[in-house]
Amino acid sequence: MLAVLVAFAGTVALPWRPLRHLAVCLLFAGWAALHGAHGMAARLPAEEEGQDVVVRGHVVDLPRARGGDASFLFVPESVEGAPPWSRGTLRLSWYRTPVSPAPCEHWQLTVRLRRPRGNVNPGGGDAERTALQRGIIATGYVRAAPDNARMGPGRCVDAWRDGVARSLDTHLGSDDARILKALAVGDTRGLDAADWDIARATGVSHLIAISGFHIGVAAGGGVLAVRLLYAWWPLLGLWLPRQLAQAVLGMLVAGGYGVLAGLGLPTVRTLLMIGVVVLAGMARRRAGGMSLLAFAMLAVLTFDPLSVLSAGFWLSFAGVGFLVCCVAPRSRGLAGWLGELLRAQAAMSIALLPLSLCLFGSTSLMGFVANLVAAPLVSFVVVPLTLLGCVLLPLPAIAVPLLAGAAWLLGRLWRMLAALAEVPGAQLSVAESGILPVVLATVGALWLFMPRGVPLRGYGALLFLPLLLPVRDMPRAGAFRVWVLDVGQGLAVVVRTRQHTLVYDTGPAYGGGRDAGAGIVLPSITALGLGPVDTLVVSHGDIDHAGGASAIVSRYPQARRLSGEPGRLGFPAEQCTSAADWSWNEVSFRFIEVPPAVQGKTASNDRSCVLAVEGDGGRFLLTGDISDKAERRIDREALWSDLPTVTTVAHHGSKHSSDVLWLRAVQPELAIVSAGWRNRFGHPHASVLARHEDAGADVLNTAVSGAIQVDLPRGAAPRVVREWRRPAGRYWRE
Template sequence: MPVAVPLRPPSFSLCAVAAAALAGCAAATALPALPSRPVLGITLAVAAVLAAMKRWPWARLPALALAFAAWGALHATQRMGHRLSPGMEGRDVVITGRVVDLPRRRGADVSFLFQPLPRAGEPPVRGILRLTWYRAPRVPEACESWRFTLRLRRPRGAVNPGGFDAERNALQRDIAATGYVRASPGNARLAAGHCVDGWRDAIGQQLDAELGPQGARILKALATGDTRGLDAADWDIARATGTSHLIAISGFHVGVAAGGGVLAVRALYLLLPWLATRLPRRIAQGMAGLGVAFAYGMLAGMGLPTVRTLLMVAVLVAAAASRRRMGGLPLLALALVAVLVVDPLAVLSAGFWLSFAGVAFLMACVVQAGKGWRARLAAMLRTQAVMSVALLPLSFWCFGSASLWSFPANLVAAPLVSFAVIPLTLLGCAALPVAALSGPMLQGAALLVGGLWRVLSPLADAPGAHATVPEAGLVPVMLATASAAWAFAPRGLPLRGFALLGCLPLVFPPRDDPAEGAFRAWVLDVGQGLAVLVRTRSHTLVYDTGPAYAGGGDAGAGTVLPALGALGIAPAHLLVVSHGDADHAGGAASVHRRFPAAPVVSGEPGRLRLPAGACARAPPWAWDGVRFHFMAVPMPSGGKASANDQSCVLAVEGHAGRLLLTGDISGKAEARMAAGELRSPLPTVTTIAHHGSRHSSTPAWLRAVRPRIAVASTGWRNRFGHPHPLVVDRHAAQGVEVYDTARSGALRIDVPATGAPRVVREWRRPARRYWRE
């Protein structure tokens, strides 16, 4: 007679629990709007009930995912609630607070993070403020308390194809507002302070004194996470060789520091064996490793890779103390769950995915090395190949580009930095009070880093250093990542040789090029500036490259190049810089550096720091059935035209529509242009001249051009008030559709071979994520 066996609830592994938690937190980030707090509270209660019901044991993992989704949404609700009230934008407010992190000085300007402190009579502002003090009379130091008069606004960034999401980054870092310090007699330093950031700054100053700012710049990044001394060229070399993770303090570096603590205790127990009678060596080693790792993590600023490694070390120590062994994947899963419990919004960070995926790949794909140097060498090569190649799909997804030189570069750089430079740097910093000890170690580390940089520099300009793929959906990225892991799996897994076929949808996505005689244009969101991409069937033109930024960098490198890669329309075949003003030409050098074969033409070639011809002498040409020509802007009768009025005015004419790119020409220049050339039977799309200045886009110009669609490229809440309401009204009176990149983000405009031109997409609208302003 059969015996009834009662059903027991299934026991889920730590890996399954971690997967459910990760799925829940990731799902919460896809919400277009956040539920209310009562709804989230009810969701958590429902998840708890489902998890406790014995009749539905299989509902526990979905319940866990639901609970973590609600947990992540609650954190997001709290941080979104920290954002500056809209009513406080654009007003002068007095706020007292403390300087956090390390202030950065660029010329006479200083940027820093500021934590407001509750003070009677001051507006309640929570979260962190990202501030700039222009022409600062004094640089605020880390940990100091100050009272400032500030002009603030809610976090807002440009929204472009392939671009950096500044608003998501602000949410992750709890940035409540951005702004600048106003000139006021009330601005005052109230008190000094003591904090970890102050110690980091002091160590950096000692390294500068020992090695000089140039020699110490990379060692400061390795020792304390202080990257203020690194310039754009340093970062470009690191990104182009896939070694950025070695400059920033990574989890592996923290692991090396923990290993140093373990070795020190082991040596101590060898010298003093009687210590084992007081405290078991295994526990002492774990505690020392955790202590050293925690101290290093504090100096590093407690970034996500650091926190993840500290949690893993803590779990190892706890397992050792309880005399339990735990496998690698369960250990990683436990660290993942711990990170998501502490900060469920960590899933918004690219470093989170790369960090955990990299360790998981190593555990799954790298087998234990056999005996002998050949086996160890093969294991090292395989390890580096897994980290460099298997993470490429995620790198393309997170950053839009990756370096094909990552494998050979890291093969040299990773062991050198991790096992020589890092130990010498940390020991040198620990011995700073004794110059005779610290000097040789720090100089040796600087010598090694300098040699490494000379080896990596040529690779930064090699083909493949900035490989890009068009933006793809989540499915091709997941398929390519799984295929890369499959290819590196241990022997015995079938069909490994065909695994990389799964990468083809990511590398070669379906193309949708314009037809013959048709073209597309993207007006990018570069703030108060202009950058336009024009694509025919097989050619790409870049018109203007946006501004250069006061803090370093430019829109060419930060916006134009990522957009070209994300849209799959690189390389550029022609670069047109309308004139020499910084808001139009600021990124030209970066674009030209990436595509040196593309000719450059400009209305003011003499003002550019690169070889360029004059657009006035450029003959008309045709690409794929689309005609291009520069319109003549006659000189004034009384003398030389202004810089704005020397702008190149480019007409792009397809079979069924026309695009006019107008630079910064004024109403006077518009009046000098031939009305007959401006008129066209084709429906016209135009950029609004000079960002919508009241002195451009005159009624006579609009009557001659007769645009259907007009786009103003402006910065949000810009100080010029562009586009001017009178200009918007002039266009509205003519029945023109007016778009503004400050409100729309980047825009895609299609001019088909048949049919009317139309705006196909606005990158900021609709707001598909809850953090988007």
Template sequence: MGRKPAGIGLASPPFGVATALAALLGALAVHALPALPPRWLDAALAVLAAALLLRPRLRLPGCVLLGFAWCALRADVALEARLPRELEGRDFTVVGTVEDLPKRQPDATRFELRVERARLDGRELALQGRLRLSWYDGAPQELDACSRWQLQLRLRRPRGLVNRGGFDSERHALEHGIVAVGYVREADSNRRLGERGGCVDRLRERLAHDIAERVGDPHDAALVRAFAIGDTRGLGPDDWEVARATGVSHLIAISGFHVGIAAGFGALLVRLLWRLWPRLGLRVAVPVAQAPVALVTALAYGALAGNSLPTLRTLMMIAIVALAHGARRGSGGAHALALALLAILVIDPLATLSAGFWLSFVGVAFLLGCLARGRGWTGWLRELGAGQLLMSVALLPLTVWFFGEVSLVGVLSNLFAVPVVSVVIVPLCLLGLLALLTLPVVAVLPLTLAATIAHAQWRLLESMAGWPGAHGYLPEVAPWALALAMLGAAWMFLPRGVPARGLGALLFLPLLLPDRPPPPQGAFVATVIDVGQGLSVLVRTHGHALLYDAGARYRSEFDLGEAAVLPTLHALGIDTLDAFVVSHGDNDHAGGAPAVARAYPQARRYAGEPARLDLGAAQCRSGQAWRWDGVDFRMLGPRPEALAAHSGSADNDRSCVLLVETASGRLLLTGDVSRRVEPAIAAAAGDGPPLVLLVPHHGSRSSSSEAFVAALAPRLAVVSAGWRNRFGHPHPAVVQRYADAGVALESTARSGALEIEFGRDAAPRLIARERERRARHWRE
């Protein structure tokens, strides 16, 4: 018998699920590396992969190697495109185009600029890519989407805070192709050069303006803009808090779900047209006609959405299904998903850094593999309800891994939110957009209806956000715990008849465990949280926790209490905060305090300047003391003379100064005290076990006198300061002063968060620098 020729169509084995998973495994291996391999090794692995792909039995190892080589090369090219380190802090003249939609905030307008050309000191510079910029003090109204500008910019490389549980802005910059960040300098040469033609963001901005004009309530208009074109600029922190608490964040901005609805809308229009003119069916079958219309509708709507990663995944799946229908061939859901995954890995393997990538593909994979298809409207409703339960449980481990948070009311809220959004709000938004583009006078009706329904739904969600269990926080998840929980989710949703499916829930239990036990009796651990130019320190004993300061809150509403301090506490499994000390009222110490106070209302509060805070804190005074789990806490300041002073220059000297002590080590937290009170603090601290010192006032030269350093003789000194901060902290003279005294100096600016262990019988030791602990190839 002759051998049957292998097919080369959509169902060809080389492009199946196993191939996609193998390539994904290779790309994922790159992201586990602390540094990228040299390019010659990428090339060698690619050649070896090509040789393996020619052998059917070795095809999967070849896909792994090829996925690794391609992802490593793309990451290397992207990192090399970043602003050179030696040019950080310089002023550049840049010509570029505004991408996406600029966001106007109280302190600045924030936007992204695609570089066309750049100059430094009059010479051309090879800088290409996207810049993330701020324009302070009133950006001109002409700064809009797709506009071209010549701007004077102060730039630096992307570098962010590094904490347990915190947002990784450096990974985010690599994922989005950000090569530098900075701000616009005031200059006469700043000017608009026109606009780029054929830019979809210009249309998005026009549609956003048209929606705002036709929907009276600003908040309702913001919701409609989010549902219609993915414009979330009108939604504030409180709105996102409600969305997270109720588990509906995926419904607010346009996602793959919305694009699928748009494709279905296009297919429905074709079916209606064929019913009105049945003779069309004699020329083209309905499924064949629906496929290209659904694809074009999805592509158009995806472009209006900004082509996010879940949107691209859905577009690719729709394109595969459309091609299969157009060619009158079948294409299973799993195969379509695998082809979409391969397409993403070929186009942009760095998309695997995104939480959206994993939530999108894993969620759809669970739906395809575990959800039985229903028939008719009742079957569709059962499928919808079961799908929400499936997605909530299956994606819970990934949600905790990426965000450290899970909503226990999310299943219930999604049961009504998903059908309302999919069946009512999004179709009305689509009709409104179609009317705005063709007959604007009739757009008011669908947009108003969408706004009314969105308003009612949002009020219900706001109520549910206050229910018990709306916010659930879990400790930082270890990779092995994530793997077990995902295995447990798959086990729970195996087909009926598989025995002991409920035991899969037991594999979720490791998600509840912190990655390390609490300190033993008589010991404590101090975590100096990376809050940039500010201060926040967490002290944990065996059964208690104290927080000293909470970082800054800025006019842009960026709150370090929310963004850095609370995620760290949640990642470390801090359910109860026993005491909260705000050293004094300056923003870089107290700005994030309200967020912490709301999250931990039961904590006893102390403050050096309670009158400057609205927290109901008690005045901290020298002499206050308590003991937790064999660890002594003692206030050394402010002294009575500092409290009696009322001049602005004395504010820093009213800082709470806290000494934490065990038999083998001490920690001294000093706030922003100056040389004026340092002698009294040193005398109150006295002699004792080895000391770790939080350097006063971030290393300002107004503090850390030679006499103070000599009197304390710390074993280790820690500076909490921002990278390349405008104050120049720590001052070089202060750094030299500690070096001359033989004191080791650590800085959060260089190392990220720092963790110091004070053992029961051992001297204090630095046990973790967060930038080293989370070393990855994208890390600065």
């Protein structure tokens, strides 16, 4: 707080303008740090994780229900024992719920909570940063308890939004209404993974979510209504000046639409800019585009300084700022308007490319073409029809044809976008780069769109090369690298030689059609610049190891596939045996066969492929889920090696694996556990950690370290290069 006050004093007292600007930056940095500290202090204390607690409060936003399960945000109003963390928002899941909570309803619930935490991987999101930015202090689930009860209904905007969404489902059908609901009330619950894939591949995600431009269109509709009213009844001007009426109604319509949409960051930015225009007009002063944008940013950072942690903040303000700087009306008439539309769309597509690649690792190359059609159609036809239809919902005879027309147009547009998304190369993905290539590419975009007469404008494209063609440091022949990814309670490993990539296990499948293959493994491969997968090994058929395999096969159908249980997979695969051994770039890949049980049926875990990857400098042993019984059946000569050994800990550290005799035969220097944080199995078991310690092995756990990179170089000992949860500067990450 003292630093904030000192910075504020500096903004007033410093005589030199650059120093005042620096003081303003320090002021807002301190303000954001203060909010961040308060947000971290409000989180659930670590000692209270995993305990059952009774909370009373109300549901906020729009709950999601799928397959008998529900997920929702919950604001506690009272907590049993009134602990200090009771002020904030909880993200809750309710499995096999008898009734899904509705927006604004008051409930008493018995919940089990933990601090916000997520997987940390190359190219992945940051769940803890998102939780801090959104004020989420704990996550958890509702426990089955007799005290769980609905205390009563509530009144809030979210209930209104939910009511409009349900009305659209009733009148149009849930399939036809799914995108219309997103445009009308910001309800994306009906959109599935395929819809979002189409939106990302064609660069129209900003049109599905209610954007600032939609708010501007709504404000323009209010202004147009006033103009028509005054044209029909000019005498109104004697009681209320037309300009004032336009400003008031335009602001009211825009504000109402923004509230109905859930007040996202682009919405708030546009409302603030419209408000400044209104105030400037009433004061008979002109407000330039950059002044409007600067005021909007100042207001957003004042009321929500942690918004800088969201990608939407940077994309929203950067996009509008680039348009203001580089695109200005130059000619009149339809031809001039079309020319500026093309220039504006080209500017946005190119200007936001560096930022999109930096934030998401990919961008749409079809966005320019798709938005030329989609942006005008959605903004000037579909949105007005949708808003008018929603306003007239009490008169279904008028509202339904308007909404049906909007849904029909959206359906035809979506088919076109789906076709564009299938075009080869529709989406560009690049490896992670530092901040310098992003800055250079952004400068290049500004240079490209400088006014005519600026020399060498075309050379701005050259500044994109460090971002689009990053230099990747691949292992030498005889060396290799291994990444044990953070997939929670499961396993996924990526191995890279100089020219080839192998994936061993693909992590679990989650609810709602999501899996670690699409959500973690593929983004990690892209972010690391590892290229196509040459071989996929699925140790066995359990869902925590094979859950993401179909996503890998779909992306890389040419990859060779092996498994200990090929019959349990949803695609053809070879049986992993010693006959399938191979080598790449002087690195050998050797399956260590696990003999079947002498009596009875061999357990699924004991059918796991055990793969030894051996280079000049060391060996990495991938062990799947084998138990101590299987470990004892393996031929000790097959395990022997004079190379320094790194190994995954079998079965996530179960007490029934990693036998003393096994560790004596393997002699690992480093063992890596892949397990979920505070998992219900208690993995890794304390006895397993003790056995590894007695064997002289260091142990790392992905639940603590995040993804782990191990290099096994030529002529040197294996070394841990990076633990993704460890980088300094992420104060929100534990």
